[in-house]
Amino acid sequence: xxxxxxxxxxxxxxxxxxxxxxxxxxxxxxxxxxxxxxxxxxxxxxxxxxxxxxxxxxxxxxxxxxxxxxxxxxxxxxxxxxxxxxxxxxxxxxxxxxxxxxxxxxxxxxxxxxxxxxxxxxxxxxxxxxxxxxxxxxxxxxxxxxxxxxxxxxxxxxxxxxxxxxxxxxxxxxxxxxxxxxxxxxx
Amino acid sequence: xxxxxxxxxxxxxxxxxxxxxxxxxxxxxxxxxxxxxxxxxxxxxxxxxxxxxxxxxxxxxxxxxxxxxxxxxxxxxxxxxxxxxxxxxxxxxxxxxxx
Amino acid sequence: xxxxxxxxxxxxxxxxxxxxxxxxxxxxxxxxxxxxxxxxxxxxxxxxxxxxxxxxxxxxxxxxxxxxxxxxxxxxxxxxxxxxxxxxxxxxxxxxxxxxxxxxxxxxxxxxxxxxxxxxxxxxxxxxxxxxxxxxxxxxxxxxxxxxxxxxxxxxxxxxxxxxxxxxxxxxxxxxxxxxxxxxxxxxxxxxxxxxxxxxxxxxxxxxxxxxxxxxxxxxxxxxxxxxxxxxxxxxxxxxxxxxxxxxxxxxxxxxxxxxxxxxxxxxxxxxxxxxxxxxxxxxxxxxxxxxxxxxxxxxxxxxxxxxxxxxxxxxxxxxxxxxxxxxxxxxxxxxxxxxxxxxxxxxxxxxxxxxxxxxxxxxxxxxxxx
Numbered sequence: 169x170x171x172x173x174x175x176x177x178x179x180x181x182x183x184x185x186x187x188x189x190x191x192x193x194x195x196x197x198x199x200x201x202x203x204x205x206x207x208x209x210x211x212x213x214x215x216x217x218x219x220x221x222x223x224x225x226x227x228x229x230x231x232x233x234x235x236x237x238x239x240x241x242x243x244x245x246x247x248x249x250x251x252x253x254x255x256x257x258x259x260x261x262x263x264x265x266x267x268x269x270x271x272x273x274x275x276x277x278x279x280x281x282x283x284x285x286x287x288x289x290x291x292x293x294x295x296x297x298x299x300x301x302x303x304x305x306x307x308x309x310x311x312x313x314x315x316x317x318x319x320x321x322x323x324x325x326x327x328x329x330x331x332x333x334x335x336x337x338x339x340x341x342x343x344x345x346x347x348x349x350x351x352x353x354x355x
Numbered sequence: 356x357x358x359x360x361x362x363x364x365x366x367x368x369x370x371x372x373x374x375x376x377x378x379x380x381x382x383x384x385x386x387x388x389x390x391x392x393x394x395x396x397x398x399x400x401x402x403x404x405x406x407x408x409x410x411x412x413x414x415x416x417x418x419x420x421x422x423x424x425x426x427x428x429x430x431x432x433x434x435x436x437x438x439x440x441x442x443x444x445x446x447x448x449x450x451x452x453x454x
Numbered sequence: 455x456x457x458x459x460x461x462x463x464x465x466x467x468x469x470x471x472x473x474x475x476x477x478x479x480x481x482x483x484x485x486x487x488x489x490x491x492x493x494x495x496x497x498x499x500x501x502x503x504x505x506x507x508x509x510x511x512x513x514x515x516x517x518x519x520x521x522x523x524x525x526x527x528x529x530x531x532x533x534x535x536x537x538x539x540x541x542x543x544x545x546x547x548x549x550x551x552x553x554x555x556x557x558x559x560x561x562x563x564x565x566x567x568x569x570x571x572x573x574x575x576x577x578x579x580x581x582x583x584x585x586x587x588x589x590x591x592x593x594x595x596x597x598x599x600x601x602x603x604x605x606x607x608x609x610x611x612x613x614x615x616x617x618x619x620x621x622x623x624x625x626x627x628x629x630x631x632x633x634x635x636x637x638x639x640x641x642x643x644x645x646x647x648x649x650x651x652x653x654x655x656x657x658x659x660x661x662x663x664x665x666x667x668x669x670x671x672x673x674x675x676x677x678x679x680x681x682x683x684x685x686x687x688x689x690x691x692x693x694x695x696x697x698x699x700x701x702x703x704x705x706x707x708x709x710x711x712x713x714x715x716x717x718x719x720x721x722x723x724x725x726x727x728x729x730x731x732x733x734x735x736x737x738x739x740x741x742x743x744x745x746x747x748x749x750x751x752x753x754x755x756x757x758x759x760x761x762x763x764x765x766x767x768x769x770x771x772x773x774x775x776x777x778x779x780x781x782x783x784x785x786x787x788x789x790x791x792x793x794x795x796x797x798x799x800x801x802x803x804x805x806x807x808x809x810x811x812x813x814x815x816x817x818x819x820x821x822x823x824x825x
Contacts, residue, residue, distance in 0.1 A: 176467065184356045188364040195368050195391055199375030204383050205548065205621055211387050212614065214368075218394055225361065227401045230416050232600040232607045234397075237420050240610025241640065242390065242427045247617055248636050249431045250383055251629065253444045272377045280370040287362050295406050296359040302408030309599045310660055313413045321414050328421045335425035342432035 184224060190217030204250040208243055215239045226301045227308040361402035369395035380446050382437075386430045393423045464575050464589045477595050481569055482561060485773065490733040491526040493780055498525075500781070501788045529726075536722035541624055544719065548622035553720065553727035556615025560734035562608045566601055567741045568594035568663045570751050570769035574761045582761045585667075593751075593765065594663050601660035605742060606647060609698065613639045615731065616700070616707060620716035631716035634795065635700060635707035641802040642697035642704075648810035649690035652683050652817035653746050662742075666750030678747040681824075683817035688747045690810045695739035696783065697802070699732060703790040706798055740779035748775055 194214030201207035215238040222231035290296060306312040317325050368391060375388030397416045404412020438444055462468040495510065499522070502509025511522035540549055570593035574582045577589075598604050613636055620632015656677065657665050669676050678688045697704040708715035717728045744750060751772035756764045793801065 180356060184360065191364060192367055192371070195371040198391065199371060199379060199384065199388055203545070204381060205618070207384055207387060209548065209551070209618070211391065214391065215394060218398060221361065221364070221398060222401055224356070225401050225405045227404070227413055227416070228598065228600050230401060230413055232603045233417065233420055235607035236603065236610060237424055238390070238394065240607060240613070242424055244613050244617070244636055244640050245427060245431055246383065246387065248633065249434055251621060251633055253383065253434065253438045269377050273374050276370060276373045276377065280366055284363055284366050287359050287366070291357065291359040295403070296362065297357050298406035299357040302405060304408050304410065307410065308413060312410055313417065316410055316414050317417065324418060328418055332421060332425050335428045339428045339432035342436045
């Protein structure tokens with residue numbers, strides 16, 4: 169019994185380490201790539217590993233959505249636009265205004281450091297130390313999240329669908345070719 | 356794994372995304388960094404959701420994803436139309452409103 | 455050895471891992487890879503018959519010829535020994551990554567397909583009626599709650615294979631093919647999801663194993679004949695998944711006679727991976743359609759037989775259905791001419807998508823009317 173439990177927790181730690189390394193390495197590579205297509209592929213790695221992390225949090229529905237929406241749709245859109253706007257950068261980081269931006273990054277780094285310090289300092293708090301799947305029935309399954317979405321959060325759900333519709337229409341309007349000759353068919 | 360480990364990963368990813376937004380000048384990579392930040396937020400929501408045993412966090416993560424998709428669609432449409440008129444994808448060269 | 459029995463007894467970690475590895479070996483390596491390589495030969499042979507030619511019929515082992523069945527072995531050997539050429543200006547990393555991304559997703563998505571009746575551990579020689587087994591081993595690699603969504607999530611990743619191949623080759627025809635592939639696949643994915651949504655409404659679950667359990671062995675118990683919207687959903691799904699496999703009549707990313715396609719610069723084994731990936735996609739979509747619409751592995755009255763015989767027969771029935779469906783896809787591929795790019799987009803966004811959205815509404819009304 170102990171053997172099985174111990175090997176299970178070992179396996180959990182190893183899986184977590186691999187996935188979070190994938191997330192962070194993918195993220196770092198994304199912001200340092202010169203070639204936008206490589207950056208997109210690194211971000212796909214980040215999102216795939218992130219979906220794995222979601223699955224270890226027993227958020228199976230969200231894990232699949234993460235791959236379906238981000239890796240499968242949003243990043244394909246990115247790659248499509250990268251191919252249209254394909255320009256290699258000579259200097260990934262421009263000199264202009266570098267001091268202000270570096271100061272911004274330093275400030276963000278300081279905030280990150282402080283919050284990370286706080287989180288690791290207070291890691292014995294019940295909220296931060298919790299490590300087991302909650303004893304809620306069907307936690308994170310499609311039916312449970314779906315029931316919540318369509319019962320308690322119906323209005324936000326409808327609002328977000330309206331937002332998506334607006335985004336679609338806006339996207340089409342922004343990128344539509346305005347034809348010079350009005351004699352041709354309006355599409 | 357305990358929740359704080361997930362929170363640390365989420366924080367680190369958010370910081371990487373923030374650095375990308377601040378430092379990079381290619382508008383596509385800036386947009387990708389914003390997506391990264393949103394995804395980091397999703398991770399934090401989901402890990403707290405597990406710690407609290409409350410699935411409302413999943414619903415919020417769902418909304419964040421929908422929002423990110425909408426943002427990407429409109430953002431990329433703007434990139435394409437800017438590229439059509441100015442032939443550039445660098446944020447430093449899109450400064451027509453600068454006094 | 456008490457620890458061994460603990461770890462490998464029914465329901466233990468070791469048992470699960472061992473069962474999963476055996477299932478992967480039997481289903482993915484033997485069945486899917488075998489059928490995919492067989493289909494490469496079958497397609498050429500079938501097209502030859504349709505066009506009154508002979509086709510590849512010469513590969514043999516001494517006197518054993520079997521209509522040239524061994525051509526796929528010969529093809530594989532030939533591809534292995536060909537020069538592996540990478541264009542000098544290509545992006546080497548992405549060029550290498552692309553065929554892997556084209557081959558891996560169609561293999562991963564097979565994980566959720568149930569390919570036989572559940573095996574009853576410890577009672578394999580007795581007749582076990584369905585659903586009464588105490589220790590069932592599901593013949594399905596992963597029984598996931600998210601089910602078909604998992605299929606869509608990973609199938610959508612195969613876009614990268616085509617798109618990256620087109621981009622990394624440093625060839626404008628390949629780039630054109632890659633962009634066509636991206637736009638086509640992302641368009642038809644929407645229709646595919648909408649079509650299968652009508653079936654989700656009907657089954658009330660996303661899990662393929664549960665879907666098969668809700669259907670029966672007889673054709674009138676299959677998902678396709680549940681009602682009018684489900685019948686429509688089948689054809690919508692068939693058309694959309696055909697477009698996802700990028701085969702004629704939807705082969706504008708390849709378009710042999712205009713642009714040679716996103717894999718124009720690939721040779722040898724890397725090209726073989728694209729080729730095999732395409733046939734694996736055909737098998738995957740056939741298997742999913744058989745599971746959702748055509749009753750899966752269900753077979754008449756076989757549960758009175760001993761459990762092992764039932765399992766074997768159900769696997770055979772399932773395999774036969776998938777094989778026939780693949781044959782149908784090959785038949786369509788050699789019958790219809792290619793669409794133009796604008797026709798393809800119009801079909802996807804202006805015909806199939808509105809019909810599929812209306813179909814979802816119809817399916818919901820149908821469900822309310824029945825209950």
